[in-house]
């Protein structure tokens with residue numbers, strides 16, 4: 001039995017394992033996935049989680065439920081010594097241990113890129129994981145409750161001020177969804193008015209959404225501004241200390257919710273803790289068939305795909321072009337990798353990964369979206385329906401598709417759920433207050 005180790009059970013890792021389960025003959029190889037999270041996160045739904053349109057659990061696809069023949073280890077790979085075919089795995093309740101393998105597949109993705117801006121580490125929330133999306137949602141919902149209890153003025157305005165840093169896919173979708181939620185909430189809060197809201201999107205470059213061309217990108221800016229958002233282009237976040245935001249265009253204001261979506265950087269394990277070849281960006285150098293190495297120097301028994309790999313883009317005419325790191329590619333790379341790995345085990349030829357983009361589709365809030373495929377651009381409700389249609393079909397397994405769809409169907413009749421569960425972050429607060437005999441039992445729900 002060959003031992004295949006998959007590092008990371010996200011998009012590329014989950015699909016690699018899923019396809020391996022289908023392709024491998026019984027007794028041919030045993031597959032193990034190591035991931036600190038026992039689920040694959042369907043990240044394209046995270047902006048909708050922040051807006052309460054998709055239930056948080058529904059974007060988490062359980063590895064154990066759907067990968068029945070794969071061994072799952074809830075741990076983090078902290079080092080790979082491919083020369084000795086071992087990976088060091090760290091788990092919460094035991095000392096680090098060495099895991100031996102015959103073939104390794106590294107699909108550990110990327111991590112959020114950060115900069116040393118004063119206040120960011122203390123104040124900001126990323127938008128890459130379920131818990132972050134839930135915290136963003138609950139913070140905004142709780143802010144509405146608290147603001148409604150205040151008289152009009154700067155404190156109220158601060159509570160309802162949101163800043164999203166990063167005008168890429170994640171930032172723009174998150175911003176559009178939060179703005180949509182906030183605008184809809186005003187109907188339930190007659191104490192509050194649209195002027196109490198402050199929504200700022202901050203982007204370093206002179207345009208947003210690099211995945212679409214200039215004109216549709218400019219349309220998105222106009223669209224968000226028409227809805228009351230402030231889009232600061234060619235602007236840097238200078239400081240966010242104690243909730244006071246300072247931007248490089250001279251704007252300053254008090255802010256309550258800071259969402260950090262300024263892109264990705266390489267996974268530190270890939271960049272610094274393996275003896276496998278990486279490029280200047282800290283990504284694995286892979287061949288077009290997803291084997292680590294180059295055509296001249298391929299590495300035996302080592303494969304990589306997804307956001308942690310620099311995959312040659314054979315669909316592009318540009319020499320040296322790399323595949324765009326997104327879900328569209330990670331899924332397909334995972335499937336191709338599994339087929340190539342099995343072919344390699346059986347002494348057959350591998351095939352290169354080639355994928356022509358299906359286009360770009362983004363949500364900008366309930367009923368609003370943008371789609372581009374080459375010169376075809378669709379905006380508004382139709383694009384949003386395409387976004388929903390595409391993603392409900394793309395989320396893996398029918399069980400997840402049905403759950404997501406049923407929540408949307410219920411929301412079409414009853415609206416989205418607007419209860420904040422921020423207090424789950426302090427589950428013992430009430431109990432402790434009761435135990436201590438706290439007379440007025442006021443509990444901080446910051």
Ligand SMILES: Cc1cc2nc3c(=O)[nH]c(=O)nc-3n(C[C@H](O)[C@H](O)[C@H](O)COP(=O)(O)OP(=O)(O)OC[C@H]3O[C@@H](n4cnc5c(N)ncnc54)[C@H](O)[C@@H]3O)c2cc1C
Nearest residue numbers: 008010011012035043044077108109306307326327328330
């Ligand atoms: C908010 C948001 C919206 C997006 N929307 C879209 C979209 O609409 N369309 C699109 O195409 N793309 C979208 N993307 C991008 C897409 O989600 C990523 O490109 C895709 O998830 C990459 O897949 P991956 O398998 O490489 O990494 P991931 O899916 O991030 O998986 C990596 C996995 O590795 C695990 N891991 C990390 N380090 C270790 C370690 N040391 N040991 C073990 N396990 C480890 C992680 O826990 C994770 O489970 C979006 C991303 C975000 C954040």
